[in-house]
Structures are given as structure tokens and as C-alpha cells.
Amino acid sequence: MKPRQQRMLAVGLAAAGIAIATALALRAFEENMMFFVDISEVTEGNYPEDRNFRVGGLVVEGSVRREAGELEVNFDLTDLNSQLTVAYNGILPDLFREGQGIIAHGRLDDDGVFVADEVLAKHDENYMPPEVADSLAKHSAAQDAVIEAEEATQ
Amino acid sequence: MIPEIGHFALILALSLAICQGVLPLIGAHQGDSSLMAVARPAANGQFVFVAIAFGCLAWSFVQSDFSVLYVANHSQLALPTVYKISAVWGAHEGSLLLWVLLLAGWTVLVGRYSSELPEAFSARVVAVLGLLSCGFLLFTLLTSNPFERLIPAPADGADLNPLLQDPGLAIHPPLLYVGYVGFSVAFAFAIAAMISGNLDQKWARWTRPWTTYAWLFLTMGIALGSWWAYYELGWGGWWFWDPVENASFMPWLAGTALIHSLAVTEKRGLFKSWTLLLAITAFSLSLLGTFLVRSGILISVHAFAVDPERGLFILAFLGIVIGGALALYAWRAPGLDSEAGFHATSRETFLLLNNVLLIIATALILGGTLAPLLVELFTGAKISVGPPYFEIAFAIPMLPLVLLMGVGMHSAWRSQDMGPLMRRLKVPAIIALVLGIAIPIVIYGSGSVLLVIGVIAAVWIMAVSMIQPVRSWRRAPGTPAITRSVLGMSIAHFGVGIFVLGVAIVSAFSVEADRSLVAGDQVSVAGYEFELRSLQNVQGPNYRAIEGEVDIRKNGEFVSQLRPQKRTYLVQQSPMTEAGIDAGWNRDLFVALGDPLGNNAWSVRIQYKPLIRLIWLGAFIMALGGMVAASDRRYRLTAKAKQPATELSGEPA
Numbered sequence: 001m002k003p004r005q006q007r008m009l010a011v012g013l014a015a016a017g018i019a020i021a022t023a024l025a026l027r028a029f030e031e032n033m034m035f036f037v038d039i040s041e042v043t044e045g046n047y048p049e050d051r052n053f054r055v056g057g058l059v060v061e062g063s064v065r066r067e068a069g070e071l072e073v074n075f076d077l078t079d080l081n082s083q084l085t086v087a088y089n090g091i092l093p094d095l096f097r098e099g100q101g102i103i104a105h106g107r108l109d110d111d112g113v114f115v116a117d118e119v120l121a122k123h124d125e126n127y128m129p130p131e132v133a134d135s136l137a138k139h140s141a142a143q144d145a146v147i148e149a150e151e152a153t154q
Numbered sequence: 155m156i157p158e159i160g161h162f163a164l165i166l167a168l169s170l171a172i173c174q175g176v177l178p179l180i181g182a183h184q185g186d187s188s189l190m191a192v193a194r195p196a197a198n199g200q201f202v203f204v205a206i207a208f209g210c211l212a213w214s215f216v217q218s219d220f221s222v223l224y225v226a227n228h229s230q231l232a233l234p235t236v237y238k239i240s241a242v243w244g245a246h247e248g249s250l251l252l253w254v255l256l257l258a259g260w261t262v263l264v265g266r267y268s269s270e271l272p273e274a275f276s277a278r279v280v281a282v283l284g285l286l287s288c289g290f291l292l293f294t295l296l297t298s299n300p301f302e303r304l305i306p307a308p309a310d311g312a313d314l315n316p317l318l319q320d321p322g323l324a325i326h327p328p329l330l331y332v333g334y335v336g337f338s339v340a341f342a343f344a345i346a347a348m349i350s351g352n353l354d355q356k357w358a359r360w361t362r363p364w365t366t367y368a369w370l371f372l373t374m375g376i377a378l379g380s381w382w383a384y385y386e387l388g389w390g391g392w393w394f395w396d397p398v399e400n401a402s403f404m405p406w407l408a409g410t411a412l413i414h415s416l417a418v419t420e421k422r423g424l425f426k427s428w429t430l431l432l433a434i435t436a437f438s439l440s441l442l443g444t445f446l447v448r449s450g451i452l453i454s455v456h457a458f459a460v461d462p463e464r465g466l467f468i469l470a471f472l473g474i475v476i477g478g479a480l481a482l483y484a485w486r487a488p489g490l491d492s493e494a495g496f497h498a499t500s501r502e503t504f505l506l507l508n509n510v511l512l513i514i515a516t517a518l519i520l521g522g523t524l525a526p527l528l529v530e531l532f533t534g535a536k537i538s539v540g541p542p543y544f545e546i547a548f549a550i551p552m553l554p555l556v557l558l559m560g561v562g563m564h565s566a567w568r569s570q571d572m573g574p575l576m577r578r579l580k581v582p583a584i585i586a587l588v589l590g591i592a593i594p595i596v597i598y599g600s601g602s603v604l605l606v607i608g609v610i611a612a613v614w615i616m617a618v619s620m621i622q623p624v625r626s627w628r629r630a631p632g633t634p635a636i637t638r639s640v641l642g643m644s645i646a647h648f649g650v651g652i653f654v655l656g657v658a659i660v661s662a663f664s665v666e667a668d669r670s671l672v673a674g675d676q677v678s679v680a681g682y683e684f685e686l687r688s689l690q691n692v693q694g695p696n697y698r699a700i701e702g703e704v705d706i707r708k709n710g711e712f713v714s715q716l717r718p719q720k721r722t723y724l725v726q727q728s729p730m731t732e733a734g735i736d737a738g739w740n741r742d743l744f745v746a747l748g749d750p751l752g753n754n755a756w757s758v759r760i761q762y763k764p765l766i767r768l769i770w771l772g773a774f775i776m777a778l779g780g781m782v783a784a785s786d787r788r789y790r791l792t793a794k795a796k797q798p799a800t801e802l803s804g805e806p807a
Contacts, residue, residue, distance in 0.1 A: 009498060014510050021514045021550050028546035029522065029539065036536035054538060068752030071670050090668050091748035091757045094729045131536050 034105060036131045039079040040139055047108060055084060055114060056103040056132035064098060077104070077114075079132075081139035088116040095121040101132040157222050160210025161301040164251075167203035167258070168291040170196050174261075174284030178277035182349075190277035194265040197280050200287060201258035208255045211300050212242050221307035224248060224300045230311040230725050232696040233319070240324035241314045246464075247300035249327060253444075254290045256328075256335040257283065264339055264364070271360060278346035279339075286338055289471045297464045313696065313725035322382035330375030330402055334440040336368020337409060341437035344430045345479060348486040358420035358429070363784040365416060365433075369409045370780030376402050377773035385733055390666070390744050390761045392769055395544040400523045401443030404516050408436040411512040413780075414505050421567060424494055424502060427487035428509070434479045439516070441472050446523070497569035504562025511551040511558075518547035556611040556654060559647060560618035582617035589613045598663050598764070608658030616651035619644045642783025646776045653772025659765040666762075668748070670755045680762035682743060683707045689756065697721045697730070702756070704734060704745050713743070718758075720747045742766050 036054045037047045047053060055077060063076035072089045075098075086104050096102060096119060106116035174196035181189025211224070215238045220226040228241045228248075243252040261283040268276040294300070317323070343361045347353040379402065384392045393399060412432040419429045445468040496502040522539045529537050560582065564575060590610030594601030601609075623644050626636035636644075665680040676685045687703040699721040706713040716734030723730060733746040741764045748757030 009503075010506055013507065017510050017514060017551075021518065021547075024550050025518045025521070025543075025547045028543045029525070032540040032543035032546075033525070033537045034540060036538065066751065069670055069672070069755035070751060071668055071757055091746075091759055094731055134536075 036103075038135045038138070039077060039084045040082040042084055042108065042114070043082040043112075050107075052105055052107050052117070054103055054105050054131075055086075056101065056135060057084070058101055058132070058136070059096070059098050061098045074113075077102070079135045079139045084114050085112070086114045086116050086119075088119050090119075092119055093121040097121075101136075103132065156210050156213055156217075157219065157301040157303065160207040160214075161299065163203040163206040163210065164291060164295055164301075167200045167207065167254075168288065168295065170200040170203065171284050171287040171291055174200060175281050175288050176284075178281040178284075179349075182274040182277045182281070185274070187273065190273055193277045193280035193284070197258070197261040197265050197284065200284070201255075201262045204251075204255045204258045204291075207301075208242070208251055211248060211251060212239055214301075215239060215241055218311065219307075220309075220311050221303055221305060222300075223302045223304040226304050226308055226311045228311070228314050230313040230696065232724075233311075233314060234695060236321075236324065237314055237319050240318070243327050243331075244314050244318045247294070247298045249331070250290065250294050250298055251300055252328065253331055253335060254287060254294060256331050257287050257290065257338060260335055260339055261287070264342075268360070275346055275350060278349055279342045282342035282345045283338060286342075286475070289475070293464075293467055293471065297467055310725070313723060316697070316721065316723040316726065316728055316730045317386060320382065320386050322378055322386065326375060326378040326382055328375075329371055329378060333368050333370075333372025333375050333409075334402070334405065334443065336364070336371060337405060337433075337437040337440050339364040339368065340409075340412060340433040341479070344433035345482065348430060348482045351486055351489065353426050353430070353490050355420055355423050358416050359788065361433070362413075362416045362420060363786075363789045365409065365413055366780045366784040369406070369413055370777040370784070372402070372406050372409060373773055373777040373780065376406060377770045377777075380773075381770050384766070385735055389731075389746065389759065390733070390763065392660070392766065395522075395541040397523050398443075398447050400519050400544075401439075401446045404519055404523075405436050405439040405443060407512050407516040407519070408432060408439050411509045411516075412436050414508050414512075418502055418505050422494060422496070422502060424491075424496070425506070425509075426490045427483075430483060430487055430490070432509070434476070434483060435516075438472070438476045438479070439520075441468075441475060445469060445472055496567075499565065499570045499572050501562060501565040501567050501570065504558055504565055507558055508555060508562065511555040514551040515548055515555075518550070519544060522547060553607070553611065556615055556650065559650070560614050563643065563647060564618065564621065578621075579618060582614060582621065585617050586610045586614035594659075594662070598659070602662065605658055605662040608654060608661075612651045612655035612658060614651075615654065616648055619648040619651060638786035639783050639788075642779045642781070642786070644779070645782055646779025649772045649775030649777075649779055651772070652768050652775055656765045656768025656772055660763055660769065663764045664762065664766075667760045669758050669760065670751050671758045672753070672755045677760065679760045681708060682713065682762065684743075684745065684760050686756075686758065692719070694721065696725065697723045699732070700747065702734070702745070702747050702758070706736065706743055716743070716745045718745045718747045720749075737767065739767055740765060 034052050034054050035048055036056065039055055039057050041047060042055060057077040057079045060076040060078050060083060064073065065075070066073040071091070072087070073092065074085060074087050076083050077086050078084075086106075087109075088104070088106075093102075100121055103120045104114065104116040105118040105120075106114055109115050173192055177189045177196070178193035181187070181192070211222075214222045214225050215229055216235065218225070218229060218231050218238070220229075224245070224247050228245050229238055233241065241248070243249040261280060264283065265276070265280055268279065271279075340361055343357070343364070347357050376399075379399070380392050383394065383399075384390060412429065412435075415425050415429045415432050418425045445465065522543050525539050526537050529535055560579065561575065564579065587610060590606055590613050591601070593609050593613075594605050622636055622640055626641075629635070667677070667679050669675075669677050671677065671686045673686055673688050676683055678684070683706070685705045685707070687705055689700055689702050692699050692701045699719040701717050701719045704716045704718065706716065714736040716736055718734035719732040721730040721732055722728070731746050731748075733744055735745075736743040741762060744759075744761040744763060746759045748759060751757055
């Protein structure tokens with residue numbers, strides 16, 4: 001094969017391969033990406049329907065409840081502004097505990113309970129998932145602003 | 155005192171690295187031998203001083219000198235000595251020091267075994283490595299000094315992260331880093347070739363063994379990391395598509411492409427500029443991996459250093475190295491390519507396809523890894539990309555790759571007549587089809603389309619990889635034996651087949667069950683009966699634990715007893731799951747304790763993992779193949795020829 005044809009073959013093969021791969025990969029990407037949604041947004045009804053998304057926040061103290069001896073567990077998650085009940089049927093991660101920042105994957109059921117298929121807590125005591133930290137900061141700042149505004153009007 | 159010696163040694167190492175990086179380049183440019191001769195002694199000296207610094211840090215750990223901040227944060231008195239030593243690279247500062255040490259080590263080896271190379275060329279290679287070392291030493295000294303003091307010293311340290319207190323993790327980072335850093339040698343060869351404007355087949359022959367060694371260490375490092383994640387993270391997965399795993403996997407894919415592209419450059423003098431680009435890419439991805447891990451910019455269990463200053467430094471360094479290399483490439487590479495041709499069906503074509511597919515895989519994984527970052531940057535939305543994306547994105551290019559691999563490795567250079575080749579490959583193809591359908595259905599009792607394709611691909615690669623070794627073994631006396639290159643290739647490809655078989659079977663037939671059990675309960679999973687006999691408290695050197703005693707029976711016959719633990723490490727008060735695993739060549743049985751659920755019940759995860767060992771075995775066979783190939787006679791001849799020369803040039807002016 002002459003160098004020019006050779007190069008055209010190479011370019012042609014590469015282009016065809018990349019086009020097919022990109023098309024399939026984009027589809028897979030579309031199906032498997034999950035949005036992180038603030039808990040306040042979820043409780044206001046702004047969340048992607050019919051697909052999984054992620055929520056994150058602090059586990060409310062004293063909110064972890066389960067029937068003794070059962071795997072099924074419920075707990076409340078807060079972004080310091082709103083609360084969301086999470087239901088999970090499985091083994092919680094080692095570092096899951098009340099007061100800790102965690103992330104859950106799943107979707108909202110008709111009763112407004114977030115049914116998680118995965119719960120993540122990071123392997124570091126002091127580590128706060130960045131999305132959770134952002135979400136907390138945003139909502140506690142908003143709360144402060146509301147309090148200030150109320151104080152100012154009084 | 156010891157830490158100050160270490161700190162001072164690092165500064166001296168930096169001074170030598172500057173000499174090593176600058177003077178030989180000037181010398182090579184002006185043809186000044188005395189300046190070029192600085193390269194090797196400077197590199198050797200740099201290595202000595204970095205080794206002293208490393209030794210000082212290790213000594214501080216062994217002595218539990220908690221007046222050193224890094225030691226206080228990552229060790230404690232009761233930590234077993236072996237983990238005190240591995241704690242040196244257990245976190246950011248020390249692992250960076252390990253990186254610099256390994257870079258200096260590779261440089262010394264390159265200096266030692268490159269005296270057969272033209273003087274100016276080897277001087278440039280060592281100089282480029284010296285410049286890289288400067289960057290990393292500056293990074294260490296300016297942002298991540300491991301010798302920083304903590305006054306007053308605490309009575310005890312904060313302990314090493316319990317996850318890292320494990321033999322697998324003691325050796326995983328060094329192996330991985332040897333591989334990562336090893337690609338810097340291929341990178342330096344590429345830069346030196348572009349500076350000199352001369353790239354011939356000899357260049358590829360010099361570069362090949364270095365690249366193969368780096369690749370095989372990276373292969374082992376990744377496999378060990380996967381194995382560690384399997385038994386230590388507690389939940390039985392072997393690959394999570396975590397950003398940090400991807401960070402080590404992308405250089406591996408690019409490095410694999412580079413090895414194959416180098417083969418064409420060596421044998422046929424083709425793909426030169428492409429090979430250069432791959433050498434730059436493989437090393438850039440290693441650096442990018444470091445950036446991703448160290449900046450904490452992506453969310454990951456590994457990202458222990460969430461520090462923007464460090465991230466910025468690495469980003470700038472990355473910009474200089476990659477930008478500089480690509481600029482040099484744009485300037486010099488166009489003049490390098492030769493005009494030799496090859497037929498549409500030839501080994502060159504198949505290797506080209508190999509490269510295209512591997513680079514597609516790399517690009518898709520890179521895209522998925524960086525997508526959360528880019529989406530947040532441009533839209534503010536926070537997304538994550540789930541493992542299924544990576545599985546699909548990886549399978550798309552890999553399936554054609556493994557199928558074409560069998561044809562490609564038996565094709566001739568320049569031109570291959572497909573008729574005779576197809577006849578030769580008929581038998582392995584039939585074996586693959588028969589076993590590919592039979593194995594899932596006869597042994598495991600079912601089979602999906604995807605699974606059957608996977609097993610066919612696996613058997614196909616294994617069968618075609620045996621053709622050449624078997625033919626050589628049965629050859630008539632007097633005919634030439636198989637070369638180490640071909641044997642190594644056959645072994646490595648056989649390893650790919652083993653790996654693919656393991657992945658296919660594990661993905662299809664793993665059984666996982668989360669159960670609530672009290673002592674005395676029995677549960678049946680995948681034909682095995684698991685009985686939780688008791689739960690008791692046990693005491694370790696720096697932890698206490700609840701230990702379950704689980705008996706496993708099959709058809710009433712005793713198989714094994716496992717003792718999974720839920721540990722609490724005393725200093726950090728952090729819980730850790732220590733799984734109980736009964737490993738076998740054909741299956742693993744895996745039991746992990748979850749949490750107390752009340753009423754004396756515990757959540758327990760039980761798993762059955764068929765052929766999971768083949769995944770790591772396959773990776774180690776690949777690495778073994780690399781070792782055999784890199785020991786081929788033609789590389790050894792050049793190594794021998796230069797031994798006396800080393801003695802002479804070892805004593806420069």
C-alpha cells in the first residue's frame with residue numbers, strides 16, 4: 001500500500017471507530033450519570049423523575065430506626081434547612097453514623113421517601129463529601145440571611 | 155537532628171537535579187563532552203541524597219519521632235514495625251518522596267545501561283529526567299515537606315489510616331509508582347529524540363525494554379491494588395471505576411498502546427511520530443493521575459490531600475511538562491516519519507487497530523473521569539458517572555480488540571495473505587466457539603449472549619497464544635527456537651485470555667446476599683451452607699474487634715471456617731471491616747460482618763465469587779510475559795556490549 005492510501009486507511013478506520021464508540025459511549029453516559037440534588041430542592045419537588053439521583057447531607061441525630069433484627073433501615077438526612085427520609089435495605093458503610101455527612105443514590109417513591117440503593121460514607125472521620133459541604137453551606141447561609149432579615153424588620 | 159539531615163539532603167538533591175537537568179543539555183547542544191559527562195554523576199549523587207532523605211523519614215517512623223508532623227499524623231507507638239515503614243508512603247508527603255526516590259533510581263539505571271547510546275543522546279535523556287526530578291523536588295520542598303516539625307511533640311501519634319494497615323497496601327504503592335515513574339524514561343527518550351531530531355529503529359530498540367519494564371510494574375501494581383480493594387475495602391468488588399483507579403488505569407492503557415506501537419517502530423521504522431505522541435501521553439496521564447489524586451479535585455476515598463495550593467502547583471507543572479512536550483512535538487515530529495508502506499492486511503494494520511482501540515478506551519475513561527469536573531465548571535450542576543458507563547465504554551473497544559488480537563499476532567509484517575492465516579486459525583476458532591458455549595452452560599448452568607461472547611473471546615486468545623510456543627516445543631531439531639520476544643508476547647496475551655475469562659465468569663455468576671443473622675443461624679448461598687456459630691470479642695495490637703465464627707459446608711461436608719471481624723482501631727476510633735475469605739482456584743467464599751441490628755442479630759454479607767482469582771492471575775501472567783519479552787536476546791546483547799564501556803565512562807572528568 002502506498003503511504004497516502006495507508007494514511008487514508010488509518011484515518012478512515014480511526015474516524016469510523018471513534019464515531020461508533022462515541023455514539024455508544026454517549027448513550028451509556030446519558031443513562032448512567034446521576035445528578036446531585038440538594039435536599040431542599042427535593043422537598044420542593046425539583047428532582048429528576050424516573051431516574052436515579054444522588055442526595056447528601058447530615059444524618060439527623062436519633063433518626064436511625066429499624067425493626068430489631070431487620071436489615072431494612074430508615075433515617076433522616078438534613079441540609080440544615082429541610083429533611084428527607086431515606087429508606088435502605090442493606091448493609092450501611094463502616095463510617096455511617098448519626099451526625100456524619102453521607103451520600104445516597106436512589107430515587108423518590110410516591111410517599112416522598114428516598115429509596116436508596118447505595119449509601120456512601122467516606123473513609124475518613126473528618127472528611128465531608130464536597131457536595132454535602134456545599135449544600136450545607138448554601139442552606140445555612142440562606143437561613144442566616146432569613147434570620148437577619150427578620151431581625152431587621154423587628 | 156535526623157529529620158533536619160533528611161531535609162538538607164533533599165535540598166542538596168535539588169541542587170544536583172538542577173545541574174543534572176541543565177548542564178548536559180547545554181553540553182549536548184554545544185557538543186561539549188565535559189558538560190555532558192555531568193549527567194551521570196549528578197544523577198547518581200541525586201539518588202544518594204534522595205535515598206538519605208527517604209532513610210531519615212523511615213528512621214523517624216521507626217523511632218516514632220512524633221516531633222515530625224508527618225510521623226505524628228500517620229503513625230503511633232503500638233503500630234507494628236512493618237506498618238511504621240510502609241506508613242512512610244501512606245500519605246501525601248511520603249508518597250511524593252517515594253516518587254522522587256524511584257525517579258532517581260530509574261535515572262541511575264538509565265545512566266548505567268545507556269553508555270552504548272550516543273553521548274549526546276544519553277546526556278539528554280538523563281537531563282530530561284533531571285528536570286522532571288527538579289519539578290517533583292520543588293513540589294516536595296515548597297508545598298509538602300515531610301520533615302516539618304511539630305513542637306511540642308505529642309505523646310502519641312494519630313495512627314495510620316486502618317485501611318492502609320495491610321500487607322497488600324504496603325507493596326501496592328511502590329509497585330504502582332515504579333510503573334508510573336518508569337514511563338518517565340520513555341518520555342525522556344522521546345524528548346531526547348525530538349531535540350536531536352533523529353529517531354531511527356535503534357531508538358525504538360533502546361526504548362522498548364524500558365517501557366516494557368515500566369508497564370509490567372504498573373500491571374502488577376494495579377492488580378495488587380484491585381486485590382487489596384477486594385479483601386480490604388470489605389465489600390468484595392474488584393474494580394470500582396473510582397477516579398483514582400482510573401488514574402492508574404489510563405496510563406496503563408496508553409502504555410500498552412505504546413508497547414505495541416514501539417514494536418512497529420522497531421521492526422519497520424513506522425509510526426514514529428505516533429510512538430512519540432504515545433510516550434508523551436502515557437507519562438502525561440501518569441502526571442495527570444498524580445494531579446487527580448493529590449489535588450483532591452475529584453471525589454474519592456484516595457484523595458487524602460485536599461489542598462488547592464498543591465493542586466495548583468501540580469497543574470502548573472503538568473502544563474509545563476505536557477505543553478512543552480507537545481510544543482516540541484509539533485515542531486519536530488513532522489520531519490521524522492518515513493515513507494515505507496504496508497499492506498491492508500499485515501501486522502502493521504492490526505497493531506494500528508490495537509492502538510486506535512486502546513486510545514479510544516483511554517479517551518472514554520478519561521471523559522467519564524473528568525465529566526463531573528467539566529459539567530460543574532460549565533453548568534454548576536453536580537453529577538457523578540456510575541460504573542455502568544465505564545463498563546460499557548470499556549467493553550466497546552475491548553471486544554473487537556481481543557478478537558482481532560488473535561489474528562494480528564499471527565500476521566506477517568508488511569503483508570499477510572488472509573487465506574492461509576484463516577486456515578491456520580480455524581482450529582483455535584472452533585475450540586473457542588465450542589468451549590465458549592460449553593463452559594457457561596455445562597459448568598455454570600446458563601449463559602447470556604454477552605457472557606458467551608466473553609468466554610469465546612477468552613478461550614480464543616488463550617488458544618491462539620499457544621500456537622507459537624507449542625509449535626516451537628514440537629519443532630524439528632535444527633529449526634530456530636522461539637525468541638523471547640515472541641514467547642513473552644504469547645505469555646502476555648495468554649494472560650489477557652485468563653483475565654477476560656475471570657471477568658466474564660465473575661460478572662455473570664457471582665452471588666451476593668445480605669442477611670440478618672444471630673449466632674446459630676444458617677443460610678444457604680450458591681449451594682453452600684453458611685452457619686454463624688458464634689460472635690466474640692477479640693483484641694489486636696492496636697484495635698479491638700468482634701469476630702464471627704462461620705462454618706461453611708457443602709452437601710453436609712465441611713469446607714472451611716471463616717473468622718470475619720469488625721474492628722475498631724483504638725486511636726482513630728474508626729471501624730473497619732475485615733472480611734473472611736476462603737480462596738480457591740475455582741471460587742472464593744466471602745463473609746463480612748456489617749452492623750449489629752438489635753436482638754443479637756448482625757447484618758452479614760455473604761458472597762460466592764467464581765473464578766475471581768483468574769482476574770489477578772491473568773494480570774500477573776501479563777506482567778510475566780512482559781518480563782520474558784524484555785529479556786530478549788537482542789536487548790541483552792546490547793546490555794552486555796556496553797558493560798566495559800560503563801566502566802570507562804563511569805569515571806568522568
